[in-house]
Amino acid sequence: MALDHTEGNGPLPRQIPYIIANEAAERFSFYGMRNILTPFLISTLLLFVPMEDRTGEAKHVFHTFVIGAYFTPLLGGFLADRFFGKYKTIFWLSLFYVLGHACLAVFEDNLNGFYFGLFLIALGAGGIKPLVSAFVGDQFDKTNKNRAKVVYDAFYWCINFGSFFASLLMPLLLKNYGPSVAFGVPGILMAFAVLIFWLGRNKYVHVPPAPPNPDSLTRVARTALLARQPGQGRPGLAVAVLGVVGAVVSLLMSYSWGFVIGACTALVLLLAFGGIGTGMQLERARGKHSDEAVEGVRAVLRVLIVFALVTPFWSLFDQKASTWIVQANAMTSPVLNVFGWEFQVLPAQMQALNPLLVMLLIPFNNLAIFPLLRAIGIEPTALRRMTTGIALSGAAWLVIGWIQLSMDGGTPMSILWQLAPYALLTMAEVLVSATGLEFAYSQAPASMKGSIMAFWTLAVTVGNLWVLIVNASVKNDAVMGHIENSGLSPIAFQMFFFAGFALVTAIVFALYAMRYKMVDNYRGGNGGKPAQVAQ
Template identity: 65%
Template sequence: MSTAPVAPDAGRMPRQIAYIIGNEACERFSFYGMRNILIPFLISSMLLAYLPAGPEREGAAKDIFHSFVIGVYFFPLLGGWLSDRYFGKYNTVLWFSLIYCAGHACLALFEDSRNGFYTGLFLIALGSGGIKPLVVSFCGDQFDQTNKSKAKVVFDAFYWIINFGSFFASLLAPLLLRSYGPAVAFGVPGVLMFIATVVFWLGRKQYVNVPPSGRDPDSFLNVVRTALRGSAGQGGSGTLIARTGIALAVLMLALWALDATGVPLPWPDSFGFVITACLALGVVIACVGWGASLQLERARGLHPDAAVDGVRAVLRILIVFALVTPFWSLFDQKASTWIIQGNAMLIPHEAWWWPSWLVKEAAQMQALNPLLVMLLIPFNNLVLYPLLRRMGFTVTALRRMGWGIVFSGVAWIAAGVLQLWLDGGAEVSLAWQSLPYLLLTFGEVLVSATALEFAYSQAPHAMKGVIMAFWYLTSTFGSLWVLLTNAGVRNDAVTSAIASTGLSENAFLMFFFALFAFVAALAFAAYARRYPMQDNYRVSGGVAA
């Protein structure tokens, strides 16, 4: 792809943003359309017919769903690396979009085939994950110092349009599944993904295309490698920590592999490959990052100061990201745990205010989330934040994210109270789920919408694709906490301990996740007080596709 200098209109909104926003709207409809019917489909499909109906099948469906989510938010690492190193954002997004379309086709064609359907889920996870870190940063590349004030408006609009697509997908996909079956319900999102790919392709001649960095000798990984190089016995405590982490990760994978072949080893049977691989990845990231931070000055002189300082900035950002992972463990369960809870509730069709002509399934309550986002983003920007500033409160990105984690915990307390009513034998109206959805969505706007701007502005120029991939990896570890918790409650000792509290397993876990969020919010606040903010927007000028 040829490149040429482009002089953007000073202070104006780039025209090509319309193609990126249009692509995102269709892609989000396709993703949420299939994602939001995945749990209802799995519970009722032949794929899990070998399990008895009830908690066991529901638990298996949740495991499949959260394993899929882990894949979706793991593959941004691959997409970010390919984009930054070899192909650039435009080419990488286009090619992964074609894989994405193939995944949707598999879901529509192989509804009764376990291998075919799971292949489709894998391809969607690969395609969706591959483009996920790039579309936002590609959008940011269209701005420079002359019009960066418009970037915040676009990031908010970007998040708004994501939820515009999600809103209609959440309403319509369950109805398509109910009325026309899985082939149509999964096929329609596939058509939308194809349209998204075409819309993105149509803007190819207008995009600002920042070329890939290629084999950068001063890349993040090369600087880290230099910092950790040498003998652990020569004052290299960081090297020892990094090597220990890698050894632990290899040991975890080896124990899983041997356990899978029937060798009796002290490795939990419920820790399958997905859990084990994620734990190993987490150990490597934590130990290598910690070790590198202790010895980063070793790289100074062998790499430019800007590269070394950029790595230190990335390592600080990764700590922020790690502290956000509990939020995603709560948020992503609205498409699994909350749907299962909603199925046990009474849909108030007899109430005059209930839209019975439209809302017929508990899964459709998920449409509240994107609808509330579309309302809360302008409310926050036009009313709440200006009001707080007039009252003397500084509304920083990190403060918004910390309070967002708190509100997610409050949402799960509300969901837990509803579960107590259900456990007590009461007939609970599905309308009551509106309260936890409102609280969780307010938390989401504070965390996720803010993080899009935060992650782009904090990332050094050569590492924007990778840092966005690490941001999306927070959702992988969020779902990992869910899988670990689900695996834990299958232990007889844990089940007995929960029973001794007088709470049902569902209610106990809801209050547990609320507490998890509150602890994470405290840790986040403590770290945010020391975080040094950066400004890494592109300088004036650029290159176009």
């Protein structure tokens, strides 16, 4: 059924400003510390590592931290959906978040203390990340659901407002005042974010945790996998068991791969093979579970395929804070004169381009590009936007790879050359990430809002896992031999590899998107069931 645009245009919930202000301050704190993490590791904390290995070790620590920050949403989603609800889970995990920032500021020269701070930030930032997005959606129902897209765009705009100023200021604080101040300021902003969120506590819509559900995703999946049918085997169960075996092997290989790679790969294998196996035998769950429950699981499995296809985008996007900074360190930085003020751009400050462009591109898309597409008969649906975004991320890495080739050839390159790939990658982010928040909430069944948003953030974990795997593979003699025969430097080879990875994924994503049927899972004002909507 096509979406009726004359409905759902009710007033904006008055509690939204508290959530958006909280998110702006929280994102300042997160990106403030994240954007100076790689430079700090290289220049200060990892001085005991040989110079030739220090950059690689810093990238490994950075992407391990990002994996942690986007892995813990599974815990946050579970706690909120089953026990405490979104508000209480967000509030209490935010306190761990504040404590983590304090550890970074205090233990600037203590490796274990600093890493413990990163762990607490990963726990807090990751635990609340899917819940805040879902909490925004909870404030809407079918009477004003059309306002949700505007709020999600404003939500994302404010995230980048905080990130922009953090990207500009934190490198300067690190350079001029040292790490204790540079990591302490984000901690103060996080404490402020918690205060703002608490002040709105009596105005929010509080959706209670879901009671134990006999038709939950895991119970329906277990029934489907274990059910027998006369004269038939259980191929789905065999596939799921294969995933378990692969997960065990991955954990056993953690000694040589590293625990993070081993554990994350194990989880990916369990989810992938378990999901495939469940899909193969899902019809066997009918009778023991309601048709609505079975179809709900089918919908979740289809959403998870979309999420899986987004993971290559994140492997490209998050390297702007590691690989792109490493490249910028080797580029020339001209002195700029803006209205009589002379300044030299620091490599880490280039990341400020990303949130600045986001703040410009979101209104530009909504006011110009999308209306133009509709005028010529092309509806910019969520899946079409995401397809285009994945392709643009690949294009950004083709440009960054060309820059690296020029540098490898001895041509001095200004840091300003990174403007072009930043612009392409930021447009990709707007089309994939901002859209993904809206898509994830709208497609999630009511009892799994927090968990499905956690799966969305898990895509970031898997994307960064690809980075760790590729970086580890480059250390292999056979792979290095192949790279040397290609005539490319290792870093240039990786850049073009990731570009091709994203472009191939964009094609696969487009093919899958053509078959995907969107659903509408916003709260019903009168208890109505989710409706299918035109794609």
